[in-house]
Amino acid sequence: MAQLTEAGRSARPRHSTLPPTAGRRRVKAGGAGKQQNAGPVAYVLLIVAAAISLFPLYWTVVAASHTDTDITQPPTPLLPGSHLVQNLKVVWDEVDMTTALINSTIVAGCVAISTVLFATLAGFAFAKLRFRGRNILLMIVVATMTIPPQLSVIPLYQIITNVGWVGHLQSVILPSLVAAFGVFFMRQFLSEALPIELIEAARVDGAHSLRILWHVVFPIARPAMAVLGMLVFVQAWNDFFWPLIALNQQNPTVQVALAGVGSGNHAIDHAAVVTAALVATLPLLLVFAFLGKHIVGGITAGAVKS
Numbered sequence: 557m558a559q560l561t562e563a564g565r566s567a568r569p570r571h572s573t574l575p576p577t578a579g580r581r582r583v584k585a586g587g588a589g590k591q592q593n594a595g596p597v598a599y600v601l602l603i604v605a606a607a608i609s610l611f612p613l614y615w616t617v618v619a620a621s622h623t624d625t626d627i628t629q630p631p632t633p634l635l636p637g638s639h640l641v642q643n644l645k646v647v648w649d650e651v652d653m654t655t656a657l658i659n660s661t662i663v664a665g666c667v668a669i670s671t672v673l674f675a676t677l678a679g680f681a682f683a684k685l686r687f688r689g690r691n692i693l694l695m696i697v698v699a700t701m702t703i704p705p706q707l708s709v710i711p712l713y714q715i716i717t718n719v720g721w722v723g724h725l726q727s728v729i730l731p732s733l734v735a736a737f738g739v740f741f742m743r744q745f746l747s748e749a750l751p752i753e754l755i756e757a758a759r760v761d762g763a764h765s766l767r768i769l770w771h772v773v774f775p776i777a778r779p780a781m782a783v784l785g786m787l788v789f790v791q792a793w794n795d796f797f798w799p800l801i802a803l804n805q806q807n808p809t810v811q812v813a814l815a816g817v818g819s820g821n822h823a824i825d826h827a828a829v830v831t832a833a834l835v836a837t838l839p840l841l842l843v844f845a846f847l848g849k850h851i852v853g854g855i856t857a858g859a860v861k862s
Contacts, residue, residue, distance in 0.1 A: 613837070620831040628826055643831040647817055650828070651805070653835060656813035661839070663725055663799075663809060664792040667732045671788045672781050674734040679742025680773050684755060694743070700736045709801065716802060727802040728809070732792060738784050745780040746773070786847055790840060810836045 615634075619627045622637040647653055681687075682694050712731060713722075721727040750773065758768045774781075796811040803812050817825075817832040 616830055616834050616837070619827065620834045622827060624825050624827040626827075627830070639827070640831070643827050644835070646825065646828045647832045647835065651808070651813040651816050651832075653810075653813055653832070656808045656810045657835075657839065659725060659803075659808065660793055660810040660836075663728050664789045666729045667792040668785045668789040670733040671735050671738045672785045675738030675742045675784060676773070676777055676781055677769070678734070678739045679744075679746050680750075680769070680777075682739070682743040683746040684750060684752060694740075697736045697739050701740075705797070709798070712798075713801060722802060723804050723807055725803075725807070728795075728799050731798070732795075735788065738788065741784055742777065742780060746777060749780075750776050782847060786843065789843060793836075793840060 618633055618636050620643055621640040622633050623639050626633055626637065678697075682690060716722055716727040754772050754776075755768060758772055763771070794811060795809075796815075799809045799812050800815065803809060805812070805816055808816075814829070814832050814836060817828055
């Protein structure tokens with residue numbers, strides 16, 4: 557008994573000789589999730605990066621508010637002028653910019669909505685549904701991204717000519733209703749973000765496919781849908797090659813209208829061209845400003861821990 561008592565005493569943990577603040581220091585050092593305050597160097601780098609990024613837009617505003625002589629002869633102005641209204645009148649007199657803005661909004665909006673919808677449905681099918689030939693079909697979809705779009709211009713133009721769509725917006729909208737990049741993008745996102753357990757639980761509860769899409773897939777895919785929608789909208793808004801072939805100056809998009817600005821009398825009015833480019837850029841800035849917070853909110857609300 558004496559030996560067991562002595563062994564028990566020796567097995568008791570001795571009091572630590574470390575100072576009482578050592579444990580706290582270890583906890584603070586291991587706090588990986590704690591946010592750290594940015595130092596002055598970080599603020600300086602961010603300000604420099606923001607200034608470099610915003611300077612082209614600022615100079616576009618400056619050039620649009622000066623005459624053609626002011627921006628083509630040194631010294632180049634760096635402060636806004638007083639000819640912005642006059643340049644806007646020149647642009648609207650040379651091309652129908654109002655119709656061009658409306659047409660671009662219709663085309664980019666329809667293409668973005670249809671691409672997001674169809675790409676989400678196809679991405680969900682490729683990511684979570686099991687059917688014969690799924691991998692082969694996905695490889696074919698991805699392989700179409702390697703085909704240059706110029707190869708399809710002649711047959712596509714023959715088709716819209718036969719159906720009488722030359723000069724109409726449907727000739728630009730229908731060929732772009734879905735994009736292979738969007739399908740692959742949504743497939744990759746849903747493969748990681750959508751747990752199969754949610755789909756199985758919804759089916760056990762008696763939910764049909766449309767209800768699963770509306771109440772399970774779409775809420776989780778919302779951040780990726782917002783990003784894809786913005787990318788497709790910007791791409792459709794800036795598209796020039798195919799609209800230039802399929803449309804005309806009587807019913808143009810913004811990019812087609814820009815081709816006819818400032819080129820009268822065999823002399824280019826650079827101030828009018830820059831002003832028209834500024835007008836074409838402002839809607840994109842509004843879209844980014846409006847949808848930016850929705851993307852961040854969607855990422856937070858759509859996060860799912862599997």
